[in-house]
Amino acid sequence: MTSVQKNLLVELFVEELPPKALKKLGDAFAGVLRDQLVAQGLAEPASVLTAYASPRRLAAHLTHVAERAADKAVSQKLMPVAVGLDASGQPTPALLKRLAALGADASAVPGLKRAMDGKAEALFYESTAKGATLAEGLQKALAEAIAKLPIPKVMSYQLESGSELPGWSSVSFVRPAHGLVALHGDTVVPVEALGLHAGRETHGHRFEAAVDPVVLRDANSYALQMQDEGAVIASFEARRTEIARQLAAAAVQVGGATVPIQDDALLDEVTALVERPNVLVCSFEREFLEVPQECLILTMKANQKYFPLLDASNRLTNKFLVVSNISPEDASAVVGGNERVVRPRLADAKFFFDQDRKKSLASRVESLGKVVYHNKLGTQGERVERVMHIARGIAEKLGDATLAAHATQAAQLAKADLVTDMVGEFPELQGTMGRYYALHDGLSAEVADAIEDHYKPRFAGDDLPRHMAGIVVALADKLETLVGMFGIGNLPTGDRDPFALRRHALGVIRMLIEKDLPLGLDALLQDAAAQFKEIDGFDSGKATVELQDFILDRLAGSLREQGASAQEVDAVLAPRPQRLGEVPKLLAAVRAFAALPAAAALAAANKRIGNILKKAPEADAHVSELLLQEPAEKALHAAMAEVVPAANAQFDAGDYTASLQTLAALREPVDAFFDGVMVNAEQADLRLNRLGLLMSLHAAMNRVAQLERLAA
Template structure:
């Protein structure tokens, strides 16, 4: 059989960066699955993506399906033949369904019983005749969020601007949302132009000529190489956060790394504040010296070439300056408030309508913390653990955490130290959120671990008490992560308390608060099973 390459490209308005990689993989997987189901042999598969395109290139696709020769089993002989030896309706229906005739039937014994069989031959269709089904693959793709545009009925991640479907030199004809397939692609918005893809194998090279790096892995490596060059040139350390790198890589089609500077006075802000401001709002990488100290520089990635980088740098500096000025203002304003004033505001913040306010949750966590400290005979740490539990949520009403929710705990530690709290209490405020994710550590200190356990078991107990239990992929309150944290802490600390005892501590008092809406023993059993 002869072979051809198959190219499929979907041109779109800019995709959200967090959707790009998964969408590229979905398209590649769906195309490979379709080829396999259709018995069309193929070679290697390359997937491509940028903010404006998803593409897949399949090498060495056979020009027709494989011919299929297979044996089909029908009814038993006693059913296939009537009493007079004629073919029964069952036998005739069997061969008709296989596209054969009664003359093709033969009998074959299986486990002592003879069955009617036929050998059928299915001639493979030409691949080109089947490829229009790729339309259904594209329109059937799923995304976290969809949209409609103009008068189109199709719901898709972003409006489709162009489509390429090539089988060798030939265009595979179909259309989606009034966009017809062709061989014209689009280059970089400002540096490139439209281009014609003559052959699928020329796809990546043709896009390079139009300032598009279509291979995300190569694009990512270019960014890393340029960052490394900048490190060597300046003597800096540029920590590369993998999630940020992934996002930046999916925001650009032709990356150029550059750096900028901000005022030294902003270094008085906590490092977490500076890094979060740069990362979350501006998608910048921080810069450190050889000793790990944060410097008044940032690194970013431009979607373009290296012309006029000084102007681009100044524009980025101006935007970051405004962000950091806001952060500095928030930091100063937050310090004017006392912890006791912040705690009063928790009374008016509803944690969950059936569970109560944040203040009520804090009171429950404090009670569980005390009971847990007694159960573990932690006499020396009990007082500090109770203080931690009582104030652990005060930073949630700060300007800084309102602006950057991911700084909860971090800012609690900073502000607690500034307000004269013991350093053990301040550290435990941060630690009680640990482990924050699958790769995070458990709270290092005993105080932090006790409060973290109390916090997590109260969360689990409260939601299970009102019947909110994760099912399948639905876990809106991240209860699996909370339960995993409980197990991790117990496994790490090796405390003399069982999971059953901990569950009892968590459920104690919920009934008197009106939270327990189910049978107590049933809730215990569900929690332990979970």
């Protein structure tokens, strides 16, 4: 008999959930419920799941859920035939005991199935397992969904006296739960959770619900009843879309081509704070616009969850948008209240900005000597000295005295804004405020931009510094951090990377590659490590060799993420290229070479040559034509004399693709050599000469990349 299928609705009604975790909680709750019901055969893999999450509820709607799962045929291995049946084929006591444990007796013996299990024949008991009822299955699924919620911090609370476990009984959950709904179609499913019994009643908006409680008719009416009777948009995505629509409409209402600031994280957080969004337009005094807009935007977003409005030139206006959770007929009180709240915040920002400008950045550098950077690496002041020296060295390699002067000055002032009032209040503005204060002090735009940009790239996809001075200081700052931390053994482990060394390494890689800087990686690390020679316990080996491995490993991962194969990446990075700006060209050359018909054979031959040379430490790259006896070795020598100089010239000119394609012409003479020449000849001079020929060939073929890494 086919079980009746209906749609299922489950809701947990709770106190206000943590906004930054709400979307993840909602998706996890619904997802685990669905997975558990599908696993028990109560829902279909194609059943449609809709997750709901608002500040006071987690809910899930699932289509095509059965009242009872289908029965399942179960085959259970009992024991080997030799153990279960005696010589006359009668059941042994061991078999009868096992059958009794399964609720069967000797009458089941004739029906036991025999089948091979490994090398021995075994007895199997076949039965039918009753499918779970929805009440049983949902109870298990609900318990699993609650247990697996990614709760940021668990609360323990005492159950209400009306629950089944009154008095001092307590449960643990993300927030106290006050209601449970479970509807299969229009029927309540009798399940329990967190001391609550399932029903069909829930609650809407605290202040604007049309009725309380909201009595749900059936599973399918949930979203509509919550909106019409409960004044709640239960769906996180629907609520987010509605807020975005209202924000855009309010900006149009303001006029002047204004747009609300784009911030997905802020939009998600506000969506998690309201159940019935109502966007209102507010304003503040224009005098506050004298403060850098980054300060005003940050305080409005971070502290008040407001959406600042920007004009057509992307400049901050004195208007902002508030997402209210109430919709009064006269919103003036709500608007006025939010304007009063934001004013002191903006006044604080203006005060900090005015006070900070009374002292120059240069006058603040000395104070960095009182700020501890790391207990083994000293103060921020000492760190600044190291960054200055590293930056000056890089600038001298890359440019003229002007670049060196700009980079050195920017490096000296780059951390000075850390001791300003504004950055003390808003650490996210470090660098940004340094730029504003540098311009106020009359410094050049290039130096001011370098102060702001030296933190870049801050994250994957972030812009690189605007000018070369910024590139130099950003490189120096990241190298100082990497070398210092590796030198004292403070390395990233697993998911732990408190000093963001992986991000710093990727920043160094991006600048060296995207700006194609003529700087050797080893030389950069050695120069940076020299600035730590006074640090007790500093390990220069870790700071150079191990750090170089770390950087190349990050580069390998980045190249693979961009679509390069592991073989191609290994081939290019195995020789440990020093100028990382060349790596994209090397990779393109290897990829073009790998597509040639001769590539596989040459890669295999290269691997064979490498293995031969590993066993011949006495070999050198000297070749005497007088000792070339076999036609194949003479032909290979002649081909190399023609091909290798051309390939080397192309390599030296930076045309790595052409260099490898030229070397591909050696395929036939190389194949003929291995077919017709005994490398390890008994005569020592012949053997060494042939090894020398192979060594010369190996060196020529591996200038661009280790081609043997391409061998299958």
